[in-house]
Amino acid sequence: MGLLDRYYAVIDTLPDHMFLFSESGRYLDVYGGDENKTGFDCKPFIGKYLHDVMPHHLADDFLSLIRTAIHLQETQIIKYKFDEDEMIELPNHVMVPKEIWFEGTIKHLPIIEQGERVALWIAKNITRQHYLELELKTLSEIDELTGILNRRSFSSILKTHVQDYQHGAKPFSLILYDIDLFKRVNDTLGHATGDEVIQHVVDVFRSELDPEVSFGRIGGEEFAILLPEKDIHDAHELAEKLRQRLEKSPCETEFYEIEITVSMGVTQVNKDDQDTLALISRADKAMYQAKKEGRNRTCKYSNSSEREYTQFNQCNWFKKK
Template identity: 45%
Template sequence: MDEYTLASHYYLLLDALPEHVFVFSEQGQYLEVFGGQDNHTQFDCKAYVGQYLHDVMPLKSAELFLSYIQQAIKKNKTVIVNYHFNNDTMIRFPDDIEPPKELWFEGIIKPLAERYHDQKTVLWTARNITQRHYLEKQLKALSETDELTGVLNRRAFMNALYNKRQQFLRDTQDVSLLMLDIDRFKSVNDSLGHQAGDAVIKHVTELCQQTIRQVDSLGRLGGEEFAIILHDANLDQAYQLASRLCQRVATQPCIWQQQPIKVTISIGLSTFKIEDKTPEQVIQRADHAMYTSKHLGRNLVSIFSPNHQGQFPKI
């Protein structure tokens, strides 16, 4: 096999690679493009050869990609990154090809020994992981979602509480926690059955979602017990929201099999403190306040704090 035929043979092999393989200069110029048959973009990207990242994608994306290249060169080691293209960041496609709405890729960027006009170069392998990304996203959502209500389950809520505490320690912005429990829930299950109990739980969930803000986090901790993280809310603001929620639940019965089921809830409040060692401490205070509401007759909002302890008038 002569030299020309051998070179052609190797190019055919490279073009048969399932993922796109790019050779970039350290300035972000496309030097070579191979493969990509399994990336499902309907575009082999060979038209990019000779062009620069800034020529084929928006500025922000080009700068990000260039930083990945320079990071691999600087560290002289392989860098693995995940990135995506959407309407705002999509690479430029030929006019006869309709760009996908969104693409996710895993990029493996390896420094090369070869130079191009005294510039260092990298080998960038791009694997389309769009399907995997959405599958992982779906599995993550399932693992974090309460099956009955669709809100955060206990594990996901505790993660959200931990993250909110870390944010609180950075900016000391007020954060309040509501613990709430459905009053006399066992009697609903015992007298009407578990399907009625499930309907009541979903009813209370919907009323909570209607009352809180998008920035707040609602979780079902188990059974008939819920918790709500209120972002940027002091005790007075949290009490106002909790009062509205308590009143809304008390005045809007759950309709099950065309029959109304009267529902009330007991709520306990507390706020994050700098001196707390763990997120569980704010839960313990709010939980204590919630059981104060239970003890004092239910359908109450109680606050636990150094300056506000005890109960408020029954709604």
């Protein structure tokens, strides 16, 4: 076997697809691609143009990357997908995959073919990696027990809302709530039943909340709801609706029917909120006031929330330094 044939055989068994494109978007050559599992070697594309084999807006994007790689002589990297709606032209015998993700690396090649400059496009199938990344993202953002946002992702969304508000977005409100006397559920009926109660409270609230509302578990039995474009009065009204709904919906476990209530604190973002701390602290103080006033109620943050909290801080087992 001559050296050229050997090179050709090697390049054609490479796991990723390698396309040679002219700067007008013509497929000059196609190699490899065994591992891309498209069931199609793409060689029939040779001689065709990008616009002949894929939806035009995708072809426009691809062509612009090819031209950028050639003009700047800088490698371009892109993540892209083909799916049932947007697919390259496949022969009839090839089953159209639901979704297939690629990483494309586009490099300028020092070759002129038929008067045109040339780029090499290496396409690696990253579908598995893409789904793993999605799974990891979900795991890092979602609370395992309840399926709502965890503390970290809720805090990050809240922070973004505060920043947007400081840059002119509409005000929003925050509800914090805590399950009343929850310790006794755990202590009397066991931790597993406690977990069921937490799930029940979340389910009842979730069924009442719009899907675009951010809802997070920010502590063991403490939750937060961010209400975009709602003032403190709207937020109080909604919180009361949720509280009353829960009051009328006992948690049914296999062995028990458990009456559950929550105490809720409500506040609204204001111009002094440079970060989330003061905002959360106000909602927390209002929630504390609701606990102090007898639980199973909703309090709006006010001067009296501040007073209650200050009195709490004046107890004798710790002092502010």
